Amino acid sequence: MKPVTQGFGDVFLKSPHRRFNPLKREWVLVSPNRTQRPWQGQVEKTVAPVALRYDPSCYLCPGNERAGGARTDVYTSTYVFENDFAALKPDVPDVKLDEGGRGLLVAEGESGVCRVICFSPRHDLTLAKMSVAEIRAVADVWTEQERELGASDDIRYVQIFENRGAMMGASNPHPHGQVWASRSVPNEVVAEQAGQAAYLEEHGCCLLCSYRELEMGLGERVVAANESFVAVVPYWAVWPFEVMVLPLRHVADLEAMTDTERDGLAAMLQTVTATYDKVFDTPFPYSMGLHPQTCDGEAHPEWHFHLHFYPPLLRSATIRKFMVGFELLGGPQRDITPESAAETLRQAGMRA
Numbered sequence: 001m002k003p004v005t006q007g008f009g010d011v012f013l014k015s016p017h018r019r020f021n022p023l024k025r026e027w028v029l030v031s032p033n034r035t036q037r038p039w040q041g042q043v044e045k046t047v048a049p050v051a052l053r054y055d056p057s058c059y060l061c062p063g064n065e066r067a068g069g070a071r072t073d074v075y076t077s078t079y080v081f082e083n084d085f086a087a088l089k090p091d092v093p094d095v096k097l098d099e100g101g102r103g104l105l106v107a108e109g110e111s112g113v114c115r116v117i118c119f120s121p122r123h124d125l126t127l128a129k130m131s132v133a134e135i136r137a138v139a140d141v142w143t144e145q146e147r148e149l150g151a152s153d154d155i156r157y158v159q160i161f162e163n164r165g166a167m168m169g170a171s172n173p174h175p176h177g178q179v180w181a182s183r184s185v186p187n188e189v190v191a192e193q194a195g196q197a198a199y200l201e202e203h204g205c206c207l208l209c210s211y212r213e214l215e216m217g218l219g220e221r222v223v224a225a226n227e228s229f230v231a232v233v234p235y236w237a238v239w240p241f242e243v244m245v246l247p248l249r250h251v252a253d254l255e256a257m258t259d260t261e262r263d264g265l266a267a268m269l270q271t272v273t274a275t276y277d278k279v280f281d282t283p284f285p286y287s288m289g290l291h292p293q294t295c296d297g298e299a300h301p302e303w304h305f306h307l308h309f310y311p312p313l314l315r316s317a318t319i320r321k322f323m324v325g326f327e328l329l330g331g332p333q334r335d336i337t338p339e340s341a342a343e344t345l346r347q348a349g350m351r352a
């Protein structure tokens, strides 16, 4: 196969090809020829926006009782509490098991902390509807959580995320996210760390700094930019309207950011989520998460902070992408190109 460094894009506009994800060092199959195929599969119900400012039956609304008997405080901005049904618990013994000694039945103790972060006391708000100042308060809570949990010797990663919408398994529309901090580094982060370290080693520069520079020069996959952050549909995106948010400066986590940068992050989160809601004129479901560096006590010059948005919607408010068949057994695949998804998002962003 002949390597070409520019001008080959047109060849791939209408024909199947695969694209390399250098972060995870895996390939994604792109089939732009398939976008016209008829759909007779599952259709989801559309979801009406939430109208109530306060829902007496919502356990995240201020002052309400939660399952298990605890009560949510009467809070006025953001609110953090330990998850009543945590997937991780502190003080689990740090032991490893290899039953039979053949490296086949292997397990190890995993300890950690799971917390819930309410973004606002208002039940009816979303990041898209909150002010930049209000989202900035959320970014400050994320920073505190990263700092506090990351300082523990028994924590090596602090994963902050939000599941938005019933389609992504969010059980409650109240604006909130979670933090899961764990003794071990999760799989996705291990892969992305290896990808970034390999790139630094091979090219002598940061993968995501180089990538950001390329994308901002080309512009075709850029969705939005402000003075500190840029949002792009990654060249290797898997989800139809996947977006990656990158700081313009090489910073590894929220703590390393300036006040101006945290303001820029808040503004970019509002831009991206508001843009999403306009695409199909519906509250856009997604899983969103922060990827700061690991907090394992090592230096990570290779790591460039970023956020991922993984939204499932494909071509309307009711038709979603499924990861099945080839994707489960072979590898990820998409139909609409990242370039056309970026164009759709830019157009939506311009609509009032």
Ligand SMILES: [Zn+2]
Residues within 6 Å of the ligand: 054, 055, 058, 059, 060, 061, 122, 123, 174
């Ligand atoms: Zn609520």
Ligand SMILES: [Zn+2]
Residues within 6 Å of the ligand: 206, 207, 208, 209, 210, 249, 250, 251, 303, 304
């Ligand atoms: Zn960088």
Ligand SMILES: [Zn+2]
Residues within 6 Å of the ligand: 192, 291, 306, 308
């Ligand atoms: Zn990542």
